[in-house]
Amino acid sequence: MTTVAPAFAGRRSFALPQNSSRIRSGNPGMGSTVVTKLPSFADARRLVEEYASTLSPTQPEMLPMLDAAGLVLAEDLRADRDFPPFPRSTRDGFAVRSADVAVVPSRLRCVGEIRAGAPIEDSAITVRAGEAAEIMTGAPVPEGADAVVMVEHAERSGDAVVVQRTVAAGENVVAMGAEARRGATLVARGTRVNHTIVAIAAAIGRPEIAVYRRPRVAVLATGDELVDINLQPSANEIRNSNSYSLAAQVQAVGGDPMLLPVARDEPDDLALLLRKGLETDLLLITGGVSMGKYDLVEQVLASFQAGIFFTGAQIQPGRPVVFGEVKSGERSTPFFGLPGNPVSTMVTFQLFARPVLDSLSGAKPQPLPFAQATLKSDFTSRTGLTRFLPAKLEGGNVKPLVELVHWQGSGDLMAVSRANCYIVVPPDQERFSAGEAITILMP
Ligand code: AMP
Ligand code: MG
Numbered sequence: 330m331t332t333v334a335p336a337f338a339g340r341r342s343f344a345l346p347q348n349s350s351r352i353r354s355g356n357p358g359m360g361s362t363v364v365t366k367l368p369s370f371a372d373a374r375r376l377v378e379e380y381a382s383t384l385s386p387t388q389p390e391m392l393p394m395l396d397a398a399g400l401v402l403a404e405d406l407r408a409d410r411d412f413p414p415f416p417r418s419t420r421d422g423f424a425v426r427s428a429d430v431a432v433v434p435s436r437l438r439c440v441g442e443i444r445a446g447a448p449i450e451d452s453a454i455t456v457r458a459g460e461a462a463e464i465m466t467g468a469p470v471p472e473g474a475d476a477v478v479m480v481e482h483a484e485r486s487g488d489a490v491v492v493q494r495t496v497a498a499g500e501n502v503v504a505m506g507a508e509a510r511r512g513a514t515l516v517a518r519g520t521r522v523n524h525t526i527v528a529i530a531a532a533i534g535r536p537e538i539a540v541y542r543r544p545r546v547a548v549l550a551t552g553d554e555l556v557d558i559n560l561q562p563s564a565n566e567i568r569n570s571n572s573y574s575l576a577a578q579v580q581a582v583g584g585d586p587m588l589l590p591v592a593r594d595e596p597d598d599l600a601l602l603l604r605k606g607l608e609t610d611l612l613l614i615t616g617g618v619s620m621g622k623y624d625l626v627e628q629v630l631a632s633f634q635a636g637i638f639f640t641g642a643q644i645q646p647g648r649p650v651v652f653g654e655v656k657s658g659e660r661s662t663p664f665f666g667l668p669g670n671p672v673s674t675m676v677t678f679q680l681f682a683r684p685v686l687d688s689l690s691g692a693k694p695q696p697l698p699f700a701q702a703t704l705k706s707d708f709t710s711r712t713g714l715t716r717f718l719p720a721k722l723e724g725g726n727v728k729p730l731v732e733l734v735h736w737q738g739s740g741d742l743m744a745v746s747r748a749n750c751y752i753v754v755p756p757d758q759e760r761f762s763a764g765e766a767i768t769i770l771m772p
Contacts, residue, residue, distance in 0.1 A: 368643065395527065397540045402538065402539070406514070407514055413503055422480040426456060429458060437490050441463070441471075447468065522540060543583055548606075551615065607664070618651050648668070649668045650673075651665065665681060670738070706763050718752045721749060
């Protein structure tokens with residue numbers, strides 16, 4: 330059995346699960362609690378989702394609809410009128426009484442023309458038995474008519490039109506209110522605004538809509554070897570790339586990233602910057618959570634009386650991932666300590682931080698985008714951990730084929746840039762053969 334079994338009734342009651350705790354006793358200052366088993370991937374993910382479900386979203390604000398794209402609706406969008414507001418022709422052709430064209434060819438008298446958007450007086454025609462009206466796509470179908478014959482199936486000569494095909498009642502017409510009745514909820518609160526929702530807002534005359542404010546997400550990279558990207562690294566230094574990959578991931582899901590300066594592997598510097606980061610809605614830390622002598626993040630967080638929900642999960646990359654929160658008065662700020670290897674950082678953000686960010690944004694946490702593909706070549710893997718290995722998917726939706734990208738491990742940023750998904754390796758299988766179906770995780 331695993332170590333996490335939370336059952337959270339509400340935000341306030343979210344507590345460290347009974348038998349889960351600090352896993353690595355080796356960290357200086359982490360106390361002596363030792364728990365033998367890390368949560369499985371599924372248990373760690375479930376714990377995060379349960380925590381996320383206890384969070385309240387940020388405050389709503391009114392934004393112009395295009396600025397709201399990517400954020401989450403804080404109101405229901407309702408129809409301000411019937412849709413369509415009149416019986417709408419879906420074709421260019423002739424509005425007819427279907428009974429008149431039950432036998433074809435049928436010669437009808439053309440009594441007028443109705444253009445889309447023409448003044449309503451122009452369309453105040455009544456189509457009587459033996460009559461038709463020329464009509465355009467998007468125009469209101471006149472009184473008396475119950476169907477539209479496509480222009481391709483009719484020939485006009487002078488005042489007459491000869492219809493060559495029958496139409497059923499209702500054909501090529503969308504009845505008034507058939508798409509939505511006035512007052513109906515078209516889009517529910519909690520829906521992320523995409524181009525479709527923007528179109529709905531436009532269609533109901535709402536240039537501004539209420540959305541939840543972008544959650545502020547502090548991003549703190551740690552490591553003595555890191556230099557900021559506008560500086561020239563010396564031979565023993567590397568540039569900080571994680572702050573930027575995380576900021577991009579945060580932005581992509583509607584968060585507002587706040588990049589803190591890189592923290593040295595030194596308790597006071599870390600404490601100062603962690604405190605700053607905890608003033609936001611969510612704190613993402615990268616690096617400093619492994620077993621090294623200078624991996625001090627947990628030690629410093631412990632000195633803030635942080636509640637730790639898990640430290641480590643049975644995954645690779647990202648095994649040392651830490652999840653917890655710091656309470657201060659009424660406020661509590663969740664944090665993730667993401668391992669510093671660039672691929673670990675990206676993967677653990679997607680696996681664990683994303684659901685928390687979804688909830689803070691007012692959305693239901695989205696399920697992970699798993700899919701199935703056929704393996705292109707054999708590989709073997711050690712059992713014990715759920716692995717997320719950079720892979721290349723090709724062949725489109727019809728025959729998706731996937732194979733591992735050659736990589737040097739979770740520090741190999743270049744490999745992940747050649748990949749477009751991850752192969753999900755279950756913890757209990759060693760050999761994988763070309764031709765077998767395998768689960769992949771889309772980015
Ligand atoms: P750590 O998790 O601190 O032990 O770091 C693991 C590895 O990731 C080391 O090789 C670090 O140099 C590298 N690393 C840590 N943080 C970053 C960062 N912000 N950008 C790029 N690489 C990093
Ligand atoms: Mg480090």
